[in-house]
Amino acid sequence: GIQVEQSPPDLILQEGANSTLRCNFSDSVNNLQWFHQNPWGQLINLFYIPSGTKQNGRLSATTVATERYSLLYISSSQTTDSGVYFCAVEQADRGSTLGRLYFGRGTQLTVWP
Amino acid sequence: NAGVTQTPKFRILKIGQSMTLQCTQDMNHNYMYWYRQDPGMGLKLIYYSVGAGITDKGEVPNGYNVSRSTTEDFPLRLELAAPSQTSVYFCASSTRKELRFFGPGTRLTVL
Numbered sequence A: 001g002i003q004v005e006q007s008p009p010d011l012i013l014q015e016g017a018n019s020t021l022r023c024n025f026s027d028s029v030n031n032l033q034w035f036h037q038n039p040w041g042q043l044i045n046l047f048y049i050p051s052g053t054k055q056n057g058r059l060s061a062t063t064v065a066t067e068r069y070s071l072l073y074i075s076s077s078q079t080t081d082s083g084v085y086f087c088a089v090e091q092a093d094r095g096s097t098l099g100r101l102y103f104g105r106g107t108q109l110t111v112w113p
Numbered sequence B: 001n002a003g004v005t006q007t008p009k010f011r012i013l014k015i016g017q018s019m020t021l022q023c024t025q026d027m028n029h030n031y032m033y034w035y036r037q038d039p040g041m042g043l044k045l046i047y048y049s050v051g052a053g054i055t056d057k058g059e060v061p062n063g064y065n066v067s068r069s070t071t072e073d074f075p076l077r078l079e080l081a082a083p084s085q086t087s088v089y090f091c092a093s094s095t096r097k098e099l100r101f102f103g104p105g106t107r108l109t110v111l
Helices: none
Strands: A004-007 A010-014 A019-025 A029-037 A043-048 A052-056 A059-064 A069-074 A083-091 A101-103 A107-112 B004-007 B010-013 B019-025 B031-037 B043-051 B054-057 B064-066 B076-078 B087-094 B106-110
Touching: A004 A083, A010 A019, A019 A029, A019 A083, A019 A107, A029 A069, A043 A052, A043 A059, A069 A083, A101 B043, B004 B087, B019 B031, B019 B087, B019 B106, B043 B064
Parallel strands: A010 A107, B010 B106
Antiparallel strands: A004 A019, A019 A069, A029 A043, A029 A083, A052 A059, A059 A069, A083 A101, A083 A107, B004 B019, B019 B076, B031 B043, B031 B087, B043 B054, B064 B076, B087 B106
């Protein structure tokens, strides 16, 4: 299956700082999503972004599909941003079936007050 | 809408026991999924379904079974539990491409 690598594995920030999380993938994709898992384990969909740029408040994401990477930007971080950020991709159709998302191992973000 | 609900929240099994993890969604989504998450790892797809009566294997289906008799329900069956199945299990549903709705998870320990 497709390989998904996220960096950095861990990130510690002071409140108010900005950060960039990266997701590299090994093959063409037709779906890429970013998720946040909060410290209580709840998974929240942040972006559906197979290509291009999207913004939602302090968060934005960019996917450059031709170069096989995606970036998640968090600006003016808050303690509530803490948790694990996952990138997940679906390999472009090579007989693969819709909905088979492959997850990276995540970036553990800790924001201190 | 309750969204995606899972029961139980926690369970401890002995090796060799069986159990069913329940998942229900009330959003009329055709696509439903079961994932497992091991400590420090991302989610791995166990099984998924694109509609009632249709299921297919994901990355790690061994030791599990599913059925989808209704749009709302997608139970996951563990037969002959093994310590390797100790994990957190998430059910999810979506309309199609974008996976948006996850259940709260079931934490399973096999001793």
